Amino acid sequence: MPSRRTVLAATAGVAATLALGDTAHADDSKPDDSELRSLVSRMTLEEKVGQLFVMRVYGHSATAPDQADIDANLKEIGVRTAAELIEKYRVGGIIYFTWAHNTRDPHQIAGLSDGIQRASLGLPRGLPVLISTDQEHGIVCRVGKPATLFPGAMAMGAGGSRGDARTLGRISGAELRAMGIRQDYSPVADVNVNPANPVIGVRSLGADPDAVAGLVAAEVGGYQASSVAATAKHFPGHGDTAVDSHYGFPVITHSREVWEKLDAVPFRAAIRAGIASIMTAHIQFPALDDSGDPATLSHPIVTGILRGELGYDGVVVTDSLGMEGVRTKYGDDRVPVLALKAGVDQLLNPPSLDVAWHAVLNAVRAGELTEARLDESVLRILRLKAKLRLFDEPYVGQAGVDRAVGTPAHLAAADRIAGRTTTLLVNEGGLLPLSRSTHRKLLVVGADPASPSGTTGPPTGVLAAALTELGFTATALSTGTAPSTATVAKAVAAAQDADAVVVGTYNVTATSPQKTLVEQLLATGRPVVAVAVRNPYDVAQLPSVPGFLAAYSWTDVELRAAARVIAGKTDPRGRLPVPVQRADDPARVLYPIGYGLSY
Template identity: 70%
Template sequence: MEHLSRRTLLAAATAGVAAALSATSVSAAPAPAAVPGDKALKKIISGMSLEEKVGQLFVMRVYGHSATAPDQADIDANLKEIGVRTAAEMIAKYKLGGIIYFAWAHNVRDPHQIADLSNGIQTAGLQQPSRIPLLISTDQEHGIVARVGKPATLFPGAMAFGAGRSTKDAQQAGQMAGAELRALGINQDYAPDADVNVNPANPVIGVRSFGADPAAVAKLVAAQVKGYQSARIASTAKHFPGHGDTATDSHTGLPVITHTREQWEQLDKPSFEAAIAAGIDSIMTAHLVVPALDPAEDPATLSRPILTGILREQLGYDGVVITDSLGMEGVRTKYGDDRVPVLALQAGVDQLLNPPSLDVSWNAVVKAVRSGELTEERLDVSILRVLRMKAKLGLFKDPFVTHRGVDRTVGTRAHLAAADRIAERTTTLLVNKSVGKKKLLPLSRRTHKNVLVLGADPASPSLSDGPPTTVLGAALAELGFSPTVLATGTAPTQAVIAQAVAAAEGKDAVLIGTYNVTAGSTQQALVNAVAATGVPVVTLSLRNPYDVAQLGAADAHVAAYSWIDVELRAAVSVLTGRAEPRGKLPVPVQRADDPTQVLYPIGYGLRY
């Protein structure tokens, strides 16, 4: 698509917008210079068929790197799951309002390809009768959840920002990340996560949250919203009414939140209120039950008392409400896939995200309107909200991007340097025991030159320069240390532990990356066995900071909040004294032997 000139692409957009916004001929009307108002947008809606209206409410996945010529394997996947060959065919058949990008769907190979895919999608949209540009979205939270990898800039995740406590850093990162997405043709980001993580056992949120303090989370959420949206990206606060206190993953089950109404008001509401006050463009629903908010115990995504009664009426929000993925089990356990989209719209939803079968969901909404269960007027209310957001983003004026814009914006030296500086301000030192006459950290090349690097290697091939142990070893080598790397995994066997113990012989220090350590974990056994050799041991939590409670044998412990390169490099800078540990815990860490007691409170963090 980049081979077409920007003038050619913009001419298509101009013709499409003019036809939609003017009763005169296409050739007689110029592209609008200002954001279309409600009168113009309602005119577009009045000219749409029922099928076009229904399509405008859906945001769907599609396989392939190209809108018109994906690889054969992606064509096969599209035919199997969606019944079309390409993104362009899907847009033509279902009149879609939006598409979501995933790495596993092969949408995000490299920046120029992403820009070309985005242009192809917009061209396909403008070729439809209503000629409305599409919203192109993705989950780019940063940290452990990111779909667009290198060479784009990858920033620390939410909990790292919680440890850094800087709204300035959070806003700056949002602005830079938003500018890069915008250059790629992505105009809606499902970030930031506004959940308040008060449950250490939370399997789905954890470090995706800014922390456990509602007031601190609210400030950081608002800062990121302002940052993203200053770059003309639609920001999305999620997951309303709050997913921070659950031990069930809504991808695989239906969580139940047992907060009272008063607890919800104190813990969960403030961050969403802050997002709304900051002008948030969209809010994503959660597939969970909150009996105190809806006695019918419907998932929040399908709950009118929650979405209309609380979000719309109590909190006064009139922006776009989008569901979390409708393919998740949390929204499918109580009702069939043909009922879910209809019930979601009745509850107050505007966008229906990624249903398991687009054909089933799309036709269910069409049928509901034709039967009178839903009215076209109800659809028009949601479509107007969606079109307002598209207009605010400038998509009616120009939805296209260029390779030149990509090269000037994505992964620039300034952005990468800012990410490194921000990450260093988030790294948190929790333990630093004396070894001999001085504290173990910072490590010195004079006394700790030969370092053994062990640990877990969570997979993130598109987001890093390699497994965490490799990245840590390379960072140490760049600073003049002599590292030896041995990946031991998240569940090291006795044979692997024995190998690690043997490798520790003669080393000056051992660095062990840990990942979600629990009582009885063989990662804990690894740390204990290596510590028993007498070689100083530093542990580095690669995800949850709660690991430290299980690692009493370690001589020092640092929390990195992610295994993404930028946070690993920052951790090495702190471990070696190139940077001062400035992070403070954004969540409390309970004692391993008595979870009712706090081992390290919110705000705890050591300095050198």
């Protein structure tokens, strides 16, 4: 078997000519894959099967995780460590999660990444591992502070700047790369046209397909200029669902014509921008495939439309194979085989790697899948690794972390961008900005949802601290997403001692106790300012609030930006990237796309 040095030498020429910064020209001149094809031809069937999988693993270290993580790995994967996972299954990719204890801090992440590469490259015919994560920013972040956290997608849509989107990708990509993460499952290219969408929502850049497309392409360019593979998701479009595919099987009822004009537009733009990978959705889309299969397992959608009609020949990765949307119709032993038959390349995070790995292996041995079919996907995966220079530069070390991650310049850029996203929807009587002389004493109440990695504490506390830094005296009182009668009474009593009240709202519905909280606070006669910390649609449920802002997320960077708007330190510049319908008549638009007030 060739040594690691032999493998590197065999692919060095390809790696040197395929830097991701050149992907915009990928369609103009196909790379010479002769070295990579030769490598594939020497791989065993087991090695090829392993390259197709991207798997979770618990622990902060590749070889010495904590005992609890060893126990979790033994229970779910049958190995003790990441190094054992690689040795047993030869996986081509590993995905990092916060809950898997992979992302404690940037230096630890870099050490884990190097440990994973060392374990893989130390094996006979060792290949570099493509390490990935979901760093969407906003409500989905796997790597937290001190890394730079940007506003989430819908906030970026409210800002509307392609330059800002490219900056986000470039900086976030540089920081991820410094930690050894070379594939980011972002940007979300779904066009969110359903206010009731429980899984996409503010993870989408908006409801206007052309605006979304421009921002997606810009973000792709930024990430890939930093040699991180961007991933447009979730093909063929997850923006009009009322079911979360983690827990159910959504159905998209768009016609083919609607799909062409709506869902397809951002994906076409991503492909034109040289997108390195595209993630499939676990949704049923009868207009594109009437078999009843999820798109992830659909040959007409993946091979017929994505590869054939859209001309995409990059890496296609499934969404997590542990999600209910892809497991509803078939068993876990059939899903990976059917996904490969549909045309995907990377099989992400199956519930049982052993079941999935052997299912693919046995399908080839039985003739259901050909080894030539596997070779197509393995070649795409190795080509991407070569583009990322993983064969030449698999390790990141520690020195680059301090140079790249959470630098003052990066943090300042995130704050500047956030300052262009906060959207003012209601300002009766010129209530905002609040005056430090008239409204010095503030009460900050509201929802404190589970914190993503982009937060340093409960949103009420972060917002109160930011307002205090701006010259107010702000007190935080968490009332939750479903405040009880006693909690509402406590907030009303506290409001008596305040000059004004700031309320953080979170997905308010017609029957939400949050409505009761806001109505009773209004009854105190104190000025009330509401800040939607997730969906901007909350404003339709709270028509009596005299001041209303949309922050689109409860991460620190967005709450600090909202505080600056409340204090008048920043003019509100964000504009709605989605329409808000009337609560009493959803067929009528209350605030259209592009709406937003200024001071």
